[in-house]
Every structure is written in structure tokens, then in C-alpha cells.
Amino acid sequence: MRLVTRAQWGARAYRTPNGATPYSRPRRGVKLHYLGTAYSDRPHDQCAAYVRQLQAQHMDGNGWSDVGYSFLVCTHGYVYEGRGLSRRNSANGNTALNEQDYAVLLMVGSSGLTKPTDAQLDGARDAIDYCRTKGGAGSWLGGHRDGYATACPGDTVYAWVKQGAPRPKTTTPEKGLDMTDEQLFKAVWKRDAIPAPTTASTYKTNPTWKAESYFPHLAEQLSRLTDKVDALTKAVAELKKGA
Ligand SMILES: [Zn+2]
Ligand SMILES: [Zn+2]
Structure with missing residues (x-):
């Protein structure tokens, strides 16, 4: 697993005492999340900055003690340490749900880039295995929407996790050599066609726009x-x- 520790991504210190609250019992399993906002893919050297921005949103915008997720997985398959294995997450909807399962975020959006990359699915699978082997998580797998009214983690990620979060087949041959110019244009540019903010509040939810x-x-x-x-x-x- 390509783990990026808090020190490596430049995390702010979490607030105490709430940010230090340990789990009071073993986790049933792992819940997956997506961003729920527009997201566009970016070079990996910008991913740590994005994680720091999410932490700032959660701490300064939501008033939480730290970034809400246990772990965060970028499109390049790196696993960023959020609250980690022993500190209770704040992403699953309420305290009982946060106690119940770990919270792992895949950095894909509800628009723009919505489909996880193969590297990202591999990274998410790594994070699940890590929660099980090092964090004592049980075998249950699901999404934020299980037991809580939300679209998160989106239909693509949800379908994948409910299939048991299989590792992607890396032997699939690359498509695209016989694409027309128009298909290529769509494949490359469509990912950046994220919707423009229409009001100040939607601009806030998509600060990367x-x-x-x-x-x-x-x-x-x-x-x-x-x-x-x-x-x-x-x-x-x-x-x-x-x-
Ligand atoms: Zn969620
Ligand atoms: Zn990355």
C-alpha cells in the first residue's frame, strides 16, 4: 500500500479532545465515500494540497476536529491517512454510524471526474485490507448511503463495493488507439468540463473551479x-x- 502519512501530506494538528476520541468497540467494516461535489483529475503533485484543503473545509467550514475520513484515496492510488485506524471518524453521518465502520474516501466527484481509476480502486482495496489487518475491521462493506440518507458514494463506487471491492483486472488492453479525433477529444476534454458555479454558495462547494x-x-x-x-x-x- 502506498500510504501517505499525515506528516507527509502536511496535515494540521487535530483539535482535542474530540479529535482524539478513540473507537469504543471494534469496527463492523468499512464504508466508502465520494466527494459529492465536482472534481477534476489533477497531477499527483497536487493531490496533497487537495487533501489539506478538504481538512481545512472540515475543520473551518464544518467545525470538526479534523478531516472527517479515516483514509482518503487519490486517483493515482495513494492512501492518505486521515483519522487513521484508532481515532473515530466523523464522516458516516452520526456518532453511532461513525463508531460502526471506518470511513474511506475515494477522490472522485458527483460531476466532472465521477468514475474511479483502476489505480484508485487498487488503493481503496489496499485501504480496506489495511483496516482489516491492522485496524481489526470486520468483513462488512458498504457505502455512506447504507443507513443514512445520501447519494454518497455515487452509483459507480457503490456498485463496486457491493460486489466486494474486487481489484481491477490490470491485464485489460488499453483502448483508444483506434479512436476517432472526436472520440479522443471527448475522452480527454470531457473530464475537465465541470459545471461553472452559479451562485456564491456553489462556488464554495467547488473551490477548485x-x-x-x-x-x-x-x-x-x-x-x-x-x-x-x-x-x-x-x-x-x-x-x-x-x-
Ligand atoms: Zn459520504
Ligand atoms: Zn494523486
């Missing part, structure tokens, strides 16, 4: 305009010299 990610061509046009302005400024300066 940028105008460029919704209109990739705008950034390019802006940089062309900037070049033109620079050239004109130079020309004016030359004219002034001559005058």
Missing part, C-alpha cells in the same frame, strides 16, 4: 491578446522615441 477549466480556449485567447498588447506597447514606445 477555475474559468479556464470550463472554457479552456479562453486562456489561450487571453494569452494571444496579451501578446498583441505587449507588441503594441513596444510600438508606441518606439514611436515616442522617434518623435
Whole structure:
């Protein structure tokens, strides 16, 4: 398992005493979660910053003592330590549910990137096994929606975990060599087409949103305009010299 410890991802210290509350009995199993907001995939060197941002949302926005999840899994298959094996999570809906099962988040959204990668499923499977072998979790597997009214962890992740969270077959040949340009464009760009925020409050729920990610061509046009302005400024300066 590619575990990223709290020190490695730059976690803030959790608040006491609540953040230090231990589980009072063994866990029945593991519940999976998704982000429930728009998410776009990113290079792995930006994943730790995203985890720190989630921790800040949970501590400063929700007023919790720490990031809510036990573990968080990025699309590259790394497992970030949240509350870990012994401190009670705060992600499953209420204290009884938090006591009952570990909470493992897959960093996929309810829009944008919604389907976990194979590496991520492998990482989630690693986290489940870790909760069982090192954290004494029982064999039960499910999602946030089990026993609590929520769409989390989304239909794709839920179907996977209810099948027993199998490791993905890594021998599947890569598709895409015979894609048309249009199919390729859709496959590559559709993932970044996350919805624009329409109000201040939806902007808050998707703090990673940028105008460029919704209109990739705008950034390019802006940089062309900037070049033109620079050239004109130079020309004016030359004219002034001559005058
Ligand atoms: Zn959830
Ligand atoms: Zn990553």
C-alpha cells in the first residue's frame, strides 16, 4: 500500500479532545465515500494540497476536529491517512454510524471526474485490507448511503463495493488507439468540463473551479491578446522615441 502519512501530506494538528476520541468497540467494516461535489483529475503533485484543503473545509467550514475520513484515496492510488485506524471518524453521518465502520474516501466527484481509476480502486482495496489487518475491521462493506440518507458514494463506487471491492483486472488492453479525433477529444476534454458555479454558495462547494477549466480556449485567447498588447506597447514606445 502506498500510504501517505499525515506528516507527509502536511496535515494540521487535530483539535482535542474530540479529535482524539478513540473507537469504543471494534469496527463492523468499512464504508466508502465520494466527494459529492465536482472534481477534476489533477497531477499527483497536487493531490496533497487537495487533501489539506478538504481538512481545512472540515475543520473551518464544518467545525470538526479534523478531516472527517479515516483514509482518503487519490486517483493515482495513494492512501492518505486521515483519522487513521484508532481515532473515530466523523464522516458516516452520526456518532453511532461513525463508531460502526471506518470511513474511506475515494477522490472522485458527483460531476466532472465521477468514475474511479483502476489505480484508485487498487488503493481503496489496499485501504480496506489495511483496516482489516491492522485496524481489526470486520468483513462488512458498504457505502455512506447504507443507513443514512445520501447519494454518497455515487452509483459507480457503490456498485463496486457491493460486489466486494474486487481489484481491477490490470491485464485489460488499453483502448483508444483506434479512436476517432472526436472520440479522443471527448475522452480527454470531457473530464475537465465541470459545471461553472452559479451562485456564491456553489462556488464554495467547488473551490477548485477555475474559468479556464470550463472554457479552456479562453486562456489561450487571453494569452494571444496579451501578446498583441505587449507588441503594441513596444510600438508606441518606439514611436515616442522617434518623435
Ligand atoms: Zn459520504
Ligand atoms: Zn494523486
